[in-house]
């Protein structure tokens with residue numbers, strides 16, 4: 092009311108950013124925010140995917156529904172998905188779901204004439220809308236921030252193989268959707284976060300160990316977290332994030348009769364995220380869109396004015412009646 | 417076919433309120449908020465944000481059943497506040513935090529792009 096706030100101010104550090112991959116640190120917030128962000132990236136950031144297929148002719152070895160399913164799973168460039176309408180609440184086409192505001196039309200028309208097996212791929216999909224092509228179709232996006240040249244791998248995603256005389260003719264409608272509805276709409280390949288570990292070596296106790304004991308102890312960790320400093324022969328932490336919270340070094344210390352050699356905590360306000368996108372949108376855009384969607388979701392759960400007014404009246408009524416019974 | 421609508425899980429049916437409010441009849445300053453078509457994503461961030469409010473004596477949420485697409489957030493506050501006030505405060509604070517995060521992300525992107533140039 093009077094300007095009180097319990098707001099936090101998280102910080103972010105991007106470690107690596109490519110078109111389809113990003114690694115970043117999120118600090119000064121709690122696991123609920125980190126998890127909400129992860130959940131929204133996986134299931135609630137919209138993309139477009141093929142949702143309706145009209146098969147005109149199919150003499151391939153795969154049946155119609157098998158093909159339709161495969162078409163649905165092809166990731167499409169979805170940069171415009173945030174601004175598109177869901178067909179279910181599009182008033183321009185009355186729920187038909189086939190107008191320019193809520194859909195993209197694709198045509199596929201392939202026939203094998205030669206003796207060689209013909210691969211039908213996502214490259215064979217034809218669309219009037221260049222902004223919604225299959226992901227590896229990308230033209231002109233040659234180099235991304237990571238300096239990776241995409242122009243060499245435009246082989247496309249294989250849909251079906253045809254032999255001489257077989258053909259496939261169809262019309263497909265791609266619509267906006269979310270991963271919660273069907274995984275084909277999920278823009279995320281993987282989204283994970285880990286708690287940043289804090290590792291304290293008890294130097295005094297560690298120095299009571301012989302070099303071979305130290306090496307044995309270091310070896311007890313399944314991942315390379317510790318090493319020996321070649322100059323001082325001290326045990327040092329080389330890669331705290333390699334620690335998988337497996338407790339092996341702690342068990343080893345106990346087995347060696349030296350409990351407390353090392354103390355490891357998971358910082359509860361520091362997270363290391365790994366985001367991989369399908370290519371439908373960039374990994375960076377995936378995070379930004381997830382934040383936007385989460386904001387929209389919060390906005391939707393605000394109390395309506397009439398709910399608040401009803402309660403105020405109830406409060407007054409209660410006062411008239413002489414307080415709580 | 418009796419298959420339910422595909423989007424029944426996340427679209428609030430017509431005539432249903434997104435959020436309804438139920439005052440506790442026995443305890444003052446306690447109430448439940450029934451939020452339609454939401455899950456742990458919203459439930460947990462709201463709960464944790466409410467815990468940051470010193471006027472909140474209790475805040476919890478539950479997903480009553482995996483096939484009932486709603487959550488119930490229960491709030492009990494001290495007398496200087498009210499469940500509604502705490503609920504609104506939590507949403508406002510979370511909204512500001514996310515807006516802040518978005519700005520921080522955009523600035524960080526520009527920073528690392530300048531480094532790699």
Ligand SMILES: [Zn+2]
Nearest residue numbers: 181184190193
């Ligand atoms: Zn439409």
